[in-house]
Every structure is written in C-alpha cells, then in structure tokens.
Amino acid sequence: AQSVTQPDIHITVSEGASLELRCNYSYGATPYLFWYVQSPGQGLQLLLKYFSGDTLVQGIKGFEAEFKRSQSSFNLRKPSVHWSDAAEYFCAVGAKGGGSNYKLTFGKGTLLTVNP
Amino acid sequence: KAGVTQTPRYLIKTRGQQVTLSCSPISGHRSVSWYQQTPGQGLQFLFEYFSETQRNKGNFPGRFSGRQFSNSRSEMNVSTLELGDSALYLCASSPGTGMPDTQYFGPGTRLTVL
Numbered sequence: 001a002q003s004v005t006q007p008d009i010h011i012t013v014s015e016g017a018s019l020e021l022r023c024n025y026s027y028g029a030t031p032y033l034f035w036y037v038q039s040p041g042q043g044l045q046l047l048l049k050y051f052s053g054d055t056l057v058q059g060i061k062g063f064e065a066e067f068k069r070s071q072s073s074f075n076l077r078k079p080s081v082h083w084s085d086a087a088e089y090f091c092a093v094g095a096k097g098g099g100s101n102y103k104l105t106f107g108k109g110t111l112l113t114v115n116p
Numbered sequence: 117k118a119g120v121t122q123t124p125r126y127l128i129k130t131r132g133q134q135v136t137l138s139c140s141p142i143s144g145h146r147s148v149s150w151y152q153q154t155p156g157q158g159l160q161f162l163f164e165y166f167s168e169t170q171r172n173k174g175n176f177p178g179r180f181s182g183r184q185f186s187n188s189r190s191e192m193n194v195s196t197l198e199l200g201d202s203a204l205y206l207c208a209s210s211p212g213t214g215m216p217d218t219q220y221f222g223p224g225t226r227l228t229v230l
Binding site: 032034036042043044045046049051090092094103104105106107108109 | 120122149151158159161164172174206208216217218219220221222223224
C-alpha cells in the first residue's frame with residue numbers, strides 16, 4: 001500500500017526567507033505526486049503536480065517541487081516566502097484503486113508559520 | 117468555470133442521527149471523491165463515484181455511503197452518527213477518464229456531532 005511521510009509537523013520561517021517542505025512517499029510503481037495547500041477553514045488548493053517528464057515542476061504562487069526517484073522524495077520549495085503563504089501544506093500520492101481511476105493518499109501535513 | 121461546491125458548509129447533529137452532505141462538481145467532471153479530515157487521522161479517502169457507480173472505496177464502516185446522480189452531483193450519507201464522525205468532509209471532482217487525473221477540492225462541510 002502507498003504511504004506519504006511529511007517529517008515536519010510545523011515549520012516557522014521569516015518573511016522573505018527560503019522554504020523547503022519535505023515529502024517522502026512509498027509506492028511500488030511510478031507515482032503521481034501532488035502538493036496541496038489548505039488555509040484555515042478552507043478546502044485544498046492544488047499547488048502543483050508531477051506525472052512524468054521533467055522532474056522539476058513549477059506551480060502556482062511561485063512554488064516548485066523536485067521529484068527524486070532515488071530518494072522517493074518530492075520536496076516543495078519557494079525562494080522567498082510571503083506572509084500570505086502561512087497555511088497547511090499536504091503532499092499526496094495518487095495510486096490506482098480498484099477501478100481505472102485512483103485515490104489520493106495524503107501525508108499528515110506541515111503547518112507553515114511566517115514571521116514578519 | 118465555477119469550482120466545486122459543497123452544501124451545507126456547517127452542520128451540527130447529535131449522536132444517533134443521520135446526515136446527508138451534497139457536492140456539485142466542476143462542470144464536465146464525471147468523478148467525485150469524498151475524503152474525511154480529522155486532526156488525529158488526517159485526510160482519509162472515503163469513496164469515489166464515476167458515472168453514478170462507486171468505483172473505489174476506502175476503509176470506512178457501512179454507515180458511510182454515497183451516491184451520484186446523472187448530472188454528476190454527489191451526496192454522502194452518514195447514518196447513526198458517532199462522536200468520532202465529527203470532521204471536515206471534503207469533496208473533490210476530476211474528469212475521471214484516463215490516467216493520470218487531477219482532483220480539485222471543494223471548501224468542505226464541517227460536521228459536528230454532539
């Protein structure tokens with residue numbers, strides 16, 4: 001069965017600093033990988049996704065993520081954090097379910113606090 | 117395009133009652149998935165519907181059920197509510213055809229069971 005580990009439960013950074021959120025996955029085949037962000041009281045917004053091809057993917061809001069198959073990782077990065085980036089971030093892997101579609105397995109999330 | 121909508125946004129019920137939550141997917145999307153989010157267990161997959169048929173199912177008791185209508189709108193029902201069912205219930209829609217697929221989430225329904 002697939003699984004996702006986000007080792008950092010809570011990260012605090014200063015505004016303008018760089019950010020890296022870690023994600024490790026376990027899945028036997030080629031994974032489909034996603035990063036979502038959730039603001040308080042809101043649903044999940046898709047930041048970016050990796051299906052195949054270039055291992056460095058660009059997303060919205062200046063985020064990027066790099067897929068490293070050898071390390072089973074899909075870390076999220078941003079060069080300069082803005083106060084509005086404070087939220088909870090979820091990494092997810094898509095794996096085939098019983099049918100032809102798939103279900104998402106999520107990590108426990110990383111809460112990002114941004115100090116002014 | 118309008119996003120995924122969920123109604124109601126907030127709900128308070130008492131133990132033993134049943135509840136029905138509704139989800140309207142993005143226009144043209146035929147797949148609707150449901151997830152439960154709690155502080156302890158995180159985000160867990162409940163089930164997925166495609167063309168009015170349940171295609172995938174997570175590890176939840178039979179008290180949790182769903183259905184999908186011909187216009188792709190979906191409802192989720194929880195019978196005999198327990199305190200532990202208090203959670204944010206998220207619906208996600210996707211085109212549902214071909215692999216891979218991308219799920220887009222609604223704002224969720226916050227269910228509180230007293």
